[in-house]
Amino acid sequence: MSTFGCRCGNVAFEATGEPIMAVACHCESCRKAAAGFAALPGATQVANAEGGTDFVMVRKDRVRCVQGEERLRAHRLTPQAPTRRVLANCCNSPVFLEFKGGHWLSVYRDRFAEAPAIQMRTMVGDRKFTDGIPSYRRHSAKFMWRLLRAWAAMGFRAPKMREIREG
Numbered sequence: 261m262s263t264f265g266c267r268c269g270n271v272a273f274e275a276t277g278e279p280i281m282a283v284a285c286h287c288e289s290c291r292k293a294a295a296g297f298a299a300l301p302g303a304t305q306v307a308n309a310e311g312g313t314d315f316v317m318v319r320k321d322r323v324r325c326v327q328g329e330e331r332l333r334a335h336r337l338t339p340q341a342p343t344r345r346v347l348a349n350c351c352n353s354p355v356f357l358e359f360k361g362g363h364w365l366s367v368y369r370d371r372f373a374e375a376p377a378i379q380m381r382t383m384v385g386d387r388k389f390t391d392g393i394p395s396y397r398r399h400s401a402k403f404m405w406r407l408l409r410a411w412a413a414m415g416f417r418a419p420k421m422r423e424i425r426e427g
Contacts, residue, residue, distance in 0.1 A: 264316075264371040266348030266355060267304065271328035273355075273367075275318045280364055280410045282376045283403070284312035284393075287383035289337055293345055293354075296335075300352040306368065310389070314369035314378055315357065319410055320419040323365060334424040346424055363411045363418040 265272035294307035308314050325332075332355065334344040342360045347353060357366040369375045381395040382403055389395045396403070411418075 262372060262374065264355070264367050264373070266328070266331070266351050266353035266371070268348075268351040268353070270350040271331050271348040271353075271355060272326050274324055274326055275367075276322045277319065279376060280317040280319065281403070281406050282314070282316045282369060282379050283366075284308060284310070284314050284378050284381045285366075285383055286310075286312040286381060286385070286387065289341075289343065290383075292337060293335075293357075297345075297347070297352070297354050300347075303352040304370075306354055310387075312381060312384075314375075315366035316369050316372060316375055317364050317366050317407075319364055319414060320362075320421065321414055321417070325422075329422065332424045333427045335427070344424075349427075358421060361418055363414055364407065365421075 261274055261276050263272060263274055290313040291311060294313050297303055297306045306313055331348050331350045332346050333349050334346050336344050343357055345357045346355050348355055354368045355371055356368065378393055380403065381389065381393060382399055384395045385397055
């Protein structure tokens, strides 16, 4: 079992089993959200040194909030956005990103006490990297396969998270 939560410790989650994968996302939405989060009072930098956002993707059916659920707030880049990014309002720590209808959560990697190494970069466009981590212009077949494999293991279910207030 691994744990993750907010920076100040008022919000805590437990996750069981192995993560689906650890990725650095370089899409426009993640870059925009990272800049917005960094501007919040008391917040820390979300983007990595390359401008991407590091996530550990975990199955929703293996995650539970054990403390501070009332401190979570959902944020959307636009009212129609298919994603919501969830922050802890006690310390403005981004905790996870959820895709509408998705079977996984993308947990901000620095929220884990012991996070796995990044396995790939996604949505990098034309950017070049030389550190040996696989980097893909868009979502790769390997990325999609891992999500599909996790979904199949879940019986093709997409568990719903509890309602989290916007704001």
